[in-house]
Amino acid sequence: MGERKGVNKYYPPDYDPRAGGLNKFLGTHALRERARKIDKGIIIIRFEMPYNIWCEGCKNHIGMGVRYNAEKTKVGMYYTTPVYEFKMKCHLCDNHFVIRADPANLDYVIQSGARRQENRWDPTKNGQVVPETKETQKRLFDDSMFKLEHGEEDQNIANSAKPRLAKLFNRNEDLWADSYTANQKLRAEFRKTNCELNQKTLKDKLLLKKSSLDIPLLSEREEDKKYASLLSMKLTPSKSILELTEDIRKEIILQSSLPTSNFSRHKEEKAMKILNSSKKDLGIMPKRSSSEMVTNQDIKKPKTSLVGDYGSSSESE
Template identity: 55%
Template sequence: MAERKAVNKYYPPDWDPAKQGSVNKRVGQHPLRDRARKLSQGILIIRFELPYNIWCDGCNNPVGMGVRYNAEKKKVGNYYSTPIYKFRMKCHLCDSHFEIQTDPKNHDYVVVCGARRKEQRWDPHQNEQIVPEDKATQKKLATDAMYKLEHGSDDQQKSKLARPSLGQLQGSRGQWKDDYLLNKLARNKFRSEKKAIQAKQAGDKGLLQKSSLDITLVEETDEDIQLAGLLKYRTTESFDETQRRKRKEIESRPFFGERGTSQVGTSSIQSLPKSKITPEGKIEEQKKRLGIVISSQTPSPFSERQQKQFRQPSVTLIKSSIPKETTEQKLDLNLAKTVRSHQPGNEDISDRNQQSSALRSLISEYAESDESAEN
């Protein structure tokens, strides 16, 4: 690079080094070009690299070690004969500036303003590291022979104490010889953990989308798992069990409803067993089946004379004296009035017609039985 620059320099034909001096002096610029634009103030522009990690006070962003800046270098003092320099540079993430200064006494750099250092320092004595001697100890070793002898004996004692640990390190060195296999195991472990983390994140994301939530999920604990196990958001019985339970309820329910809403046909009345029960008992039983409740104040559909006639043994003579149509018409009228007085007003007309037809069929059955008795 230097050879190329030297060869490619341009010298004007009217340039005389004896009279005009150097080419830069003739042109009127510094050899360092723009880097020396503040040289009159004692400032030189250099390329500075951060010696450690810092935090910028302007934007509170971390700046890593090794980041390079165009810094203004300026001499601010001396430590004995060693100069102390200060470097001022602008943060690449914001418009603030920070300054770093050399510390020859401690062989370090110090942040003056505009930033703060990320503390990653430790005591080398606690880490059992090799600590170089300071200036005072080195001067004493050079001038005092007795101190040098004592210092040497202390070093020999330290080496004897460190021999077992050194031998152990040399013995365990063979375990770390196959670095490829160890790196492979470390990579596989890292990948498995990474996949588990990604699967967990995907599950959390799906749960948030399903619930339409925009919150941050925390790690679940054993107490949360136990509490979630006690909660159930489903029915205690299955579909088949529910169907069986409903079927049992339907089977245990009476065929004729309590309010007489069940449809009763003529065939069901005709299938009732014929026994020697009185007509009043049969009618009362049929009313109970149809859901007709007659209060104590409601008169019976049969008159007292008819009740006495039913109780007398000579049914044939009484029946012959009463016309058949008149008896049926009276019974039908009285029963219709009773049903109309005890039925709710909002019932369907079809239910009333069915009940009235059932009663008519019952009365006709009684009439036929009476005719057969007369014959």
């Protein structure tokens, strides 16, 4: 675009070369619309996101490498290096975030409007090649003995890593020896995953339509199922379903098989006293022999006993 504008300039008939150039003659800036805020010390540049961030306005993820039209402003100096600040608008909402350059740490710092996705680690702990610091470089240049020791240490690290690298190389060669079969398995796995995602999306849409909701649904977890079952049974979530079932089973086993009654200690002692007494006291007649059998006339005579006579009738009645 810049080259096209550079070779296709239109010079009006009243152009005077003594004005110092076409831009000065027309009263425009060389950056044109990107310099519309040049009077405030702001120019518009194309800024590329240096790392992954989360927008605080819409809570969406913005990946590293996404480009924006940013307002570039000089806010200070780090020794002889200018410190610039970049303000840009999120392409998914109306939120603005500000990112400032950090020359001291060779990084960028978010000032407002966004949050950095933390996925940084120490490269020395995972076997990565780490550039030497300025102090180490200076010592390597000045101290010959330190340079020799440092070189031998690097050589030892390289020798110790050779078997591991050879093992990884051989494994990679064995795995991708048949590229067609490997590609076929990989594509089959992708198709399976894509089918599962489509089914889950369709199920979520049906559930949202049934509930008349418009919210994003999260993935279902075993813990969510457990708490949902506890809430449906109106139980406390302190115990699991298996533990509660086992407690109920033990309670049923320990219960008495006979119906409960209000049989007190006093009544129990009274009943035992009556049972231990003689049969005569209980109103039970002893068994008689055939010679002592009474006649029918004797039977008709009323006899006194402890048991009341209920419902007896006489011949006169």
